[in-house]
Amino acid sequence: xxxxxxxxxxxxxxxxxxxxxxxxxxxxxxxxxxxxxxxxxxxxxxxxxxxxxxxxxxxxxxxxxxxxxxxxxxxxxxxxxxxxxxxxxxxxxxxxxxxxxxxxxxxxxxxxxxxxxxxxxxxxxxxxxxxxxxxxxxxxxxxxxxxxxxxxxxxxxxxxxxxxxxxxxxxxxxxxxxxxxxxxxxxxxxxxxxxxxxxxxxxxxxxxxxxxxxxxxxxxxxxxxxxxxxxxxxxxxxxxxxxxxxxxxxxxxxxxxxxxxxxxxxxxxxxxxxxxxxxxxxxxxxxxxxxxxxxxxxxxxxxxxxxx
Amino acid sequence: xxxxxxxxxxxxxxxxxxxxxxxxxxxxxxxxxxxxxxxxxxxxxxxxxxxxxxxxxxxxxxxxxxxxxxxxxxxxxxxxxxxxxxxxxxxxxxxxxxxxxxxxxxxxxxxxxxxxxxxxxxxxxxxxxxxxxxxxxxxxxxxxxxxxxxxxxxxxxxxxxxxxxxxxxxxxxxxxxxxxxxxxxxxxxxxxxxxxxxxxxxxxxxxxxxxxxxxxxxxxxxxxxxxxxxxxxxxxxxxxxxxxxxxxxxxxxxxxxxxxxxxxxxxxxxxxxxxxxxxxxxxxxxxxxxxxxxxxxxxxxxxxxxxxxxxxxxxxxxx
Numbered sequence: 001x002x003x004x005x006x007x008x009x010x011x012x013x014x015x016x017x018x019x020x021x022x023x024x025x026x027x028x029x030x031x032x033x034x035x036x037x038x039x040x041x042x043x044x045x046x047x048x049x050x051x052x053x054x055x056x057x058x059x060x061x062x063x064x065x066x067x068x069x070x071x072x073x074x075x076x077x078x079x080x081x082x083x084x085x086x087x088x089x090x091x092x093x094x095x096x097x098x099x100x101x102x103x104x105x106x107x108x109x110x111x112x113x114x115x116x117x118x119x120x121x122x123x124x125x126x127x128x129x130x131x132x133x134x135x136x137x138x139x140x141x142x143x144x145x146x147x148x149x150x151x152x153x154x155x156x157x158x159x160x161x162x163x164x165x166x167x168x169x170x171x172x173x174x175x176x177x178x179x180x181x182x183x184x185x186x187x188x189x190x191x192x193x194x195x196x197x198x199x200x201x202x203x204x205x206x207x208x209x210x211x212x213x214x215x216x217x218x219x220x221x222x223x224x225x226x227x228x229x230x231x232x233x234x235x236x237x238x239x240x241x242x243x244x245x246x247x248x249x250x251x252x253x254x255x256x257x258x259x260x261x262x263x264x265x266x267x268x269x270x271x272x273x274x275x276x277x278x279x280x281x282x283x284x285x286x287x288x289x290x291x292x293x294x295x296x297x298x299x300x301x302x303x304x305x306x307x308x
Numbered sequence: 309x310x311x312x313x314x315x316x317x318x319x320x321x322x323x324x325x326x327x328x329x330x331x332x333x334x335x336x337x338x339x340x341x342x343x344x345x346x347x348x349x350x351x352x353x354x355x356x357x358x359x360x361x362x363x364x365x366x367x368x369x370x371x372x373x374x375x376x377x378x379x380x381x382x383x384x385x386x387x388x389x390x391x392x393x394x395x396x397x398x399x400x401x402x403x404x405x406x407x408x409x410x411x412x413x414x415x416x417x418x419x420x421x422x423x424x425x426x427x428x429x430x431x432x433x434x435x436x437x438x439x440x441x442x443x444x445x446x447x448x449x450x451x452x453x454x455x456x457x458x459x460x461x462x463x464x465x466x467x468x469x470x471x472x473x474x475x476x477x478x479x480x481x482x483x484x485x486x487x488x489x490x491x492x493x494x495x496x497x498x499x500x501x502x503x504x505x506x507x508x509x510x511x512x513x514x515x516x517x518x519x520x521x522x523x524x525x526x527x528x529x530x531x532x533x534x535x536x537x538x539x540x541x542x543x544x545x546x547x548x549x550x551x552x553x554x555x556x557x558x559x560x561x562x563x564x565x566x567x568x569x570x571x572x573x574x575x576x577x578x579x580x581x582x583x584x585x586x587x588x589x590x591x592x593x594x595x596x597x598x599x600x601x602x603x604x605x606x607x608x609x610x611x612x613x614x615x616x617x618x619x620x621x622x623x624x625x626x627x
Contacts, residue, residue: 146323147330150610152565152602155580156331159587159595163335239451243569246453247584262454269461276461280454288449295445 022224029300036296042289046282050105057103060087062096064103065254069094079272089274092264097274100256101282107257108286111172112238118176119237120230123183124219130184131191132214141184148181154243161249168251175240183229190222224301231294235287242283258283309618316614320607327603328596332376335592336369342389342590363389376596385600386593388586395597398582405480406578408490409497409570410563414556416502421509422545422552428510429517429548430540440510448507456500456573463496478575497574501567505559512555517548550620554613561609565602 020028030036049056057063072080072094082089088098130141157174164170194200195218203217244250245259253260258279265276343359344351351359360366364375376386385395424444428437447455464475475496481489520526521544529543530536568580575581579598586594 143319143322143326146319147326150323150603150606151327152562152599152606154568155565155583155587155595155599155602158568158584159335159599162587235449242451243453246451247569247572259451259453262457266457269457270465276457280458283451283454284449287451288446291445291449295441 026224026300030296033296033300036293036300039289039293039296042285043293046105046286046289047109049102050109053099053102053106056099060085060096060099062086062099064099064256065095067093067095072096079268079275081272082274088278089272091261091275092268092272095254097261097278100261101258101279103256104258104261104279105282105286107168107251107255108238108241108283111168111175111241112234112290115172115175115179115237115241116230116233118172119179119233120183120226122176122180124187124222124226126180127184127187128191128214128219128222131188132195132218133210134195138188142188145181145184145188148178149185151178153178154240157240157244158247158249161244166244166249166252171241171244171250175237179233179237183226183233186225186229187222190225191218194218194221228294228298228301231297232291235290235294238283238290239287313611313615316611320604320611323607324600324604328377328380328600329373331596331599332373333369335595336372342592345590346389380600385597388594389591390589395593398594399579399597399601402577402579402582404482405576406564406567406571406580408483408494409501409567409576409578410560412494412498413501413505413563414560416498417505417509418552418556420502420506422513422549424506424510425513426517426540426545428514429521432518437514441514444507444510447503450504452500452504452569453573455503456497456570459496459500460573478573480576480578493576497570497576500573501563501570508555508559509552512552513548516551517544520544520548550617553616553620557609557613557616558606561606564605565598 053064062068068086068090072086072090074080079092079094080086080090086096086098088096088101091097091100126141126144130138130145157178160174161170199217200213203213208217241250242257242259242262245257246263248263250260251257261279262276262283265272265279269276343356343363343365346359347355357366364372367375379386383396385399387394388398421444424440428440431437460477464477467474474492476493479493481493483490521540526539526543529539534543564579565583566580567578568584570576571578571580572584579602583595583598585591586598
């Protein structure tokens with residue numbers, strides 16, 4: 001069996017014609033997928049926007065939380081539309097929408113990546129343990145997976161955040177601790193059939209212990225579905241974070257974040273379209289790019305699904 | 309089959325019991341100032357203590373739990389803190405709204421998803437296929453609150469402004485008051501929900517339809533000279549729908565506790581919105597009741613899905 005390390009080696013060798021690993025074949029297919037590559041470019045742009053958020057603030061001269069009560073609001077106290085000073089207009093407190101969107105990207109991406117990482121690590125470890133060890137471990141973990149999958153996630157998340165008070169850590173932990181079960185179920189299913197295969201027996205006859213077989217021999221074989229699931233999980237997590245913010249359980253103000261901005265704009269959507277349009281667009285473009293890219297990753301790793 | 313059912317129901321009860329312990333522990337361990345709220349700003353320590361005693365909050369958590377469990381087994385989920393209304397009654401009031409929302413949306417998303425999926429599968433890699441996939445993914449990427457707000461902006465605000473007051477801004481009109489207003493109030497929420505969920509069904513139908521259309525018996529049907537439309541719909545779709553039905557059951561079960569956002573955006577006082585209100589008021593019996601009820605819906609849906617699977621596909625044996 002090819003281990004993860006060997007796969008990377010194959011990629012690094014330019015002339016490795018013989019024996020391409022499934023992983024490098026998938027990467028090849030992904031690179032030929034135009035939609036996926038365009039989506040990846042968009043994702044890179046959004047990441048750049050998040051990293052360069054202070055540059056946005058410096059160029060416009062507007063810090064993200066600075067309220068321009070005179071310059072940024074009309075005499076009636078309403079948000080100002082896009083103009084030379086505020087390129088994407090201002091919000092209800094006279095803050096620069098563009099700069100806040102750039103800073104909001106940091107929150108969305110940060111939560112998206114960290115919460116997904118937690119989800120995948122917990123899910124893979126518990127899924128591996130349940131599927132491979134079997135017996136009482138499997139019984140307990142399988143019930144735990146059932147419990148987590150049966151709980152109405154959003155309701156419990158809202159309840160939890162309202163008990164603990166909103167913060168970035170709570171958001172990440174709540175999402176991470178409630179999303180791992182689907183990953184665990186996928187991994188468990190795969191491992192259940194893998195552990196009966198000859199290479200596991202071979203490893204055991206060579207004297208390898210459970211932990212070594214699980215992580216060195218079995219894990220690389222479940223990597224493909226996990227990669228696919230991970231890419232498609234990031235947009236879901238970003239939407240969940242935005243949803244919590246929208247319901248008023250995101251980050252304490254005045255931290256800029258997309259869901260919160262959309263929530264604040266609700267009372268102004270009849271008078272200030274830019275206030276809802278641009279944060280909404282930022283959120284939509286981000287999730288769409290991740291979904292289209294994830295779709296490409298799925299097709300690349302599972303060629304059966306799309307080639308007839 | 310009987311053994312299977314007994315085992316699955318046993319598992320289901322175990323899962324629900326575990327959830328009740330977890331939820332109970334979580335909320336009763338967390339600091340609560342509900343007695344303080346109820347006593348009002350002028351509440352003396354004596355009043356607060358009395359309220360705590362009345363609500364049973366002065367007992368140790370494990371005793372409160374046993375009390376709760378004993379009543380729950382008898383179908384009594386307790387009373388809400390503020391008006392002493394039975395929680396089962398509150399759920400009974402909110403449930404028809406959530407069910408109306410979920411079922412109406414289900415009709416739309418099934419029709420949309422299956423239709424698009426079949427078109428995609430019968431014309432793989434064509435312009436229509438790519439267009440429909442993009443259409444599905446586009447709406448799938450929408451955060452539900454954003455889609456809801458957009459629909460409200462264009463179909464309520466803009467239309468009403470132009471003199472077409474077809475859609476209300478939100479709220480619910482019970483079926484008892486006539487099917488017209490009920491339909492009118494629910495149409496936008498249905499569309500908002502269905503567009504989000506249709507994507508999964510498009511993909512699912514497309515995938516399983518492609519698999520089925522490659523089977524030998526489809527070729528046999530074609531070679532017998534049966535019309536292509538009949539081959540696709542009667543021979544193909546019938547077996548291609550099995551995974552769709554499975555997903556449908558799971559989704560319906562989860563919607564009971566999962567339409568929080570749609571209900572909030574369209575001001576529908578269903579289970580989700582009731583739960584959010586209860587959370588804001590720290591009305592624990594209501595929160596626990598709704599969470600348990602929604603979990604039960606998922607558990608029951610999963611059991612029904614397993615049975616349905618065996619009925620639809622004779623190769624599956626339950627054991």
